[in-house]
Amino acid sequence: MLINQLAKECQIPIGTIRFYEKSGLITGSRKADVTTNNYIYYDEESIDKIRFIQMAKAVGFTLAEIKEVIDAWYLRSISKAAQLDVLDKKLVQIDEKIAELKAMKQQIAICKQNIIERD
């Protein structure tokens, strides 16, 4: 699929896709049998990656942190142990974020009570 369709599929601007590709987060490829242009084609993997990026960004991970995970995910050049290490560390961070969100819920619930109870 070409960049335009990938953008529609993921509901994300084309410029952002180009930016992610330049940042090494996703990778499209030229088709050997197409010689008249140098259009870049993307596959399902790119969709998966972009969806993951969106999710991770929404919970406060930076693109640098996200790239670490994506590399552990897809780069077979990295050793098994190193891959698992990155993923385990990310799981810890995720649990920390869940804990923080739960703490925020608590705080906001108490704040709501204060507002309701005051005259």
Next chain:
Amino acid sequence: MLINQLAKECQIPIGTIRFYEKSGLITGSRKADVTTNNYIYYDEESIDKIRFIQMAKAVGFTLAEIKEVIDAWYLRSISKAAQLDVLDKKLVQIDEKIAELKAMKQQIAICKQNIIERD
């Protein structure tokens, strides 16, 4: 307490505190009985606010979003209904983020399995 102590209390650079104050997230005050300088004093409320800011930032909220909550929290000039509205919307967003984090955990767990199982 002066800015230096607030910074130590919250483990945050003085410059960041000044930036937060200029952004309207926290508010210190001069002391009427101190006439030789114009030092700004901060109270426990500033600590609470900065701790909240740190937590909210860690899970991807912007300072603008955080300011909304802090205003709903502390500004009595806003109507009760409006305050509760802001807080309820934030609770929804928090639940969405928790859901995204849980989905990420799932994905990473599956990825780990794939890495472990492949030879």
Next chain:
DNA sequence: TTAAACTATATAGTATACTGTATACTTTTA
């Protein structure tokens, strides 16, 4: 077949959230 739409590359500009520097004054400490 030509105008509209799509693609690539390069470069500049923007928004958010700081971070650093310069200047000037005040307080603390050796």
Next chain:
DNA sequence: TAAAAGTATACAGTATACTATATAGTTTAA
């Protein structure tokens, strides 16, 4: 009491993550 440390203000600079613009070539549709 003088040097070191702390404080305020203003403004410039930086990092991250886009977003826009210009240019040039390619493909598609009327």
